[in-house]
């Protein structure tokens with residue numbers, strides 16, 4: 315994303331994010347942000363750091379980043395660059411994924427150590443017990459997992475390719491049990507999108523993301539009431555995903571205008587669709603990115619509650635402190651990284 319001249323931040327933030335974060339972008343706070351952003355840019359240049367930000371980060375972090383995107387997309391982006399340092403604005407498992415892919419050739423720092431409710435829902439002992447019970451079973455883990463879980467997995471998947479990976483794993487391992495973890499909503503939507511999968515052979519872990527779980531049926535109905543002509547861009551992690559999928563399959567109005575998409579898929583869809591307005595069914599940081607990248611169209615947050623407090627632990631001031639102190643460096647134990655990379659590579663090989 316292009317860097318804005320700083321004197322335009324006040325207008326941009328209030329136009330594109332004023333309703334998302336009411337009262338946040340006062341003149342005084344925006345002036346502080348501008349000063350901090352200047353120092354961040356200087357230090358990043360001196361330290362040859364590449365700053366990247368996840369879609370759910372605050373607008374100011376998206377603006378200072380060289381790249382904004384989803385977790386795997388950002389890791390693959392930094393892998394193509396030659397910077398000796400990355401400052402990753404996201405949650406901890408994302409920093410681990412970047413470090414796993416980058417290895418020793420690049421140091422990875424984060425502004426804070428934010429956790430993630432979806433990652434926290436994984437019990438390693440339970441995963442190991444499943445593997446002991448089904449020694450020839452196949453484990454597919456969503457990329458939103460810690461490095462240790464990835465290392466215990468056969469395949470990694472993203473919200474973009476979960477159905478494709480599930481289909482491939484079922485075809486390559488006929489008759490074998492599959493464990494899909496940790497997100498039960500993504501798992502159940504993915505099964506319904508697969509042609510080769512016998513659902514009775516798939517165990518769905520019962521984890522979920524508390525932010526997306528809150529996006530339930532009533533949030534959708536209310537959003538459609540407010541914006542009856544809009545298309546709905548819905549992330550498959552949402553609590554309403556199964557309900558929404560069954561309405562889509564029944565051809566119910568207004569659900570014919572619902573699309574199950576990853577965050578990158580939302581951006582591509584918005585660019586290509588002829589629709590002028592969209593309800594965005596994911597964390598509201600994505601609404602800001604869509605408004606900035608597709609300014610000629612209208613985007614509405616599905617619910618004012620769609621905010622991830624883990625993602626919002628990162629601030630511009632903390633990014634500056636991180637650049638000054640090198641305090642929060644991400645490390646992944648080499649044997650864990652090797653095994654995790656194997657599962658990531660297996661996913662990449664089937665795309």
Ligand code: SF4
Pocket residue numbers: 405429430431432433458523524525526597622623624625
């Ligand atoms: S929105 Fe927050 S809690 Fe949910 S998966 Fe992303 S980082 Fe984790």
